[in-house]
Amino acid sequence: MKFLIDTNIVIQLEDDGEIKADFADLLRRCQEHGIHVFVHEASIEDINRHGNETRRKATLSKLNKFRQLKGVSSPTLDELKARYGDIPKPNDVVDAKLLHAVSISAADFLITEDDRLHRRAKRASLAERVMTVADALAWLKQSFEPDTVFLPAVKEVKAHAIDFQDPIFEALRSDYGPYFDKWTGKCINEHRDCWIVKDGDALAAVVIRKDERRAEAAITKPGEKILKICTFVSEDYRGQKLGEQLLKQIFWHAQRNSYDVVYLTAKAKQVSLIRLLEEYGFEKTGDLADGDGVFEKAMGKGKLSLSTGETAITAARKNYPRFYDGPKVDKFVIPIKPAYHAKLFPEVGMLAEEVATTRGAIPGNTIRKVYVCHSRNNRIAAGDVIFFYQTKKPGSPRSQSVTSIGIVENVRHTNLVDEVRRWTAKRSVFSDDELQSWVNGSSPLKVIDFLLIGHVVPPLPLNLLRSDGVVGGAPQSITRISENSYQRLKPLLNLGFDF
Structure with a gap:
């Protein structure tokens, strides 16, 4: 390499x-x-x-x-x-x-x-x-x-539980001077809600959120229910995708709770954050007196349709976590072994049903992921809706159940390990030894890039899928489900928003 x-x-x-x-x-x-x-x-x-x-x-x-x-x-x-x-x-x-x-x-x-x-x-x-x-x-x-892989979870706390003298805030304190301490004091006094990511005792990332009235929000997009967020990621965790992880948490919360607009401010030097925001539908709509740019995302409601010339995957990125699920895209069930399921979706293993149904308490993970397999299915394509089905594992509450939903971004095939490395480097949770073990000369490796839309809470067991006619039996390979079967499956998904 x-x-x-x-x-x-x-x-x-x-x-x-x-x-x-x-x-x-x-x-x-x-x-x-x-x-x-x-x-x-x-x-x-x-x-x-x-x-x-x-x-x-x-x-x-x-x-x-x-x-x-x-x-x-x-x-x-x-x-x-x-x-x-x-x-x-x-x-x-x-x-x-x-x-x-x-x-x-x-x-x-x-x-x-x-x-x-x-x-x-x-x-x-x-x-x-x-x-x-x-x-x-x-x-x-x-x-x-x-x-050495760091697989963190997002935890919800109040602002008074955070040590604002932590090194994670040093750059912001330098940028904003005395105003920063005044602002954090206000956050503590108002008991503002926060999400944090910790690595042991170390604070790795923070989001402080606030519901704002239209009159006080520095935004241009329409709507009355407005969520303002402030994000901080420790320099010690650059490259760990914590910004993406927190963004997913923010989107899930905003969509589930029917916000009209999410916005934040960012300085021009925060180039990586701004690129990430723009990737998922934020637009710069103005500049503040202190030099910060204002970035807004409208959170739509209801069924998503495609505008002229728009693709399903473009719509999914722009409107995430909402997605197009009409007849122009196919739907597939993808079986995944428990060991690989645990690596690809570590947050699912953290979910206890009583926690997952609590507002804002679902652990997050990155949005962009990759799945690799040797399936011979050549029909699956960008924009298609995929349902991950964990195969049998005795004692697991997710055994033989649909657990997670994604939207396909790209599908490629190769017999070359170097190509697999190039294609998966920014998404993979697998080691190089694992990638090499899957590449062989007899069967091309299928590499599926996808956006993780969410997790099904509770998971949908095989007996329910069979009784509702979604599948005829336990999926053994990537299996297309008909539009009629999908319409029977859709009411069971419980993603927390209409689509």
């Missing part, structure tokens, strides 16, 4: 203590696990054009320890522009060449902290191959050191 690093990580971000420490850790783990690290020759050429000789020599000395990726075939400038967007400056040409090297698999992943490069990668459908330093570090730990 090969990492291509953006030289900005080494040069421009060397004074950022957290990223510098993570990058050193990344390089060490790459060496331990046989991951080759390269810089692109176009980056070196760009540095050689720098007019300041002293700075040029200093920069090149930092990069000499990395191997150069040389001789990569490159399209014309017009072709680069067509594939990767406008390239008005020399450094934009370098960015396009870095992405092109990844697109043809001269490197498996590009590692960069440059928000523009991440956005350019998304437009070129290469987002899954471009990672931050923290993303790459988390992938290495997940793939090669699975015992």
Whole structure:
């Protein structure tokens, strides 16, 4: 496996203590696990054009320890522009060449902290191959050191249960000065509701939420029931997908409780958070006097239809957790063994029925996931609705039951382990040894990217599915269910919102 690093990580971000420490850790783990690290020759050429000789020599000395990726075939400038967007400056040409090297698999992943490069990668459908330093570090730990995986749960507390002197709040206290302590004092006094994620005794992430009246909310979208949120994720847990985990918790809560609008404010430097917000339907609608941007998401109600030219998966991302389930998409039941179910949906194992039915108490997990199998079903496609069915496990309350619902984002097939690594790196909960064990020459591996919509509470057991005519027997492979069968299944799902 090969990492291509953006030289900005080494040069421009060397004074950022957290990223510098993570990058050193990344390089060490790459060496331990046989991951080759390269810089692109176009980056070196760009540095050689720098007019300041002293700075040029200093920069090149930092990069000499990395191997150069040389001789990569490159399209014309017009072709680069067509594939990767406008390239008005020399450094934009370098960015396009870095992405092109990844697109043809001269490197498996590009590692960069440059928000523009991440956005350019998304437009070129290469987002899954471009990672931050923290993303790459988390992938290495997940793939090669699975015992270190952090599988947290979201817990609901009041603001007075939180220590606001915790290091997680240092950056915000620095940004807002005395106002921050005044605001947290108000949160404590008003007993505001919060979600927290802890790793042992360490505070990893926090969401503070507040119901606001229309008159006090700094929003433009219509509606009277408004939820304002403030999010904090510790720098020590960069790459652990806690932002996505908390976002899912927020969406579930807002949808189940019929909010019209969810909004928050964010500073321009919070580029990763802003990219994530935009991915799931938040729009920037204004700027505040302190420089914060306002980001809003309208929470729709009722059945979701597709507008002209809109796909089911585009609608699902924009309206998450609502989704299109009309006749234009198929529905499938996917059997999954208990051991893999526990890894893919660890939060389901935390669910006790009495907890799950309590408002706001459902543990969250990431939205974007991947499922791999050897199914020969070639009908399943993007936008289809999938129901995960845990196979038999004596003593498990979820044995032979439908537990979870997702929407297919993408389906691909391969016999190559390197392709599986590339496709699953930003979503997988499986170790590299597990991925390798599933790849064989006789049967292509099916890789299904999906959005986790929610969990069925309580799970739907096989006898109920059979008596209602949803399935004829215990599913042994990916099984399509008819539209009529789905309509009988739908009232049993209890997702907490109409769809």
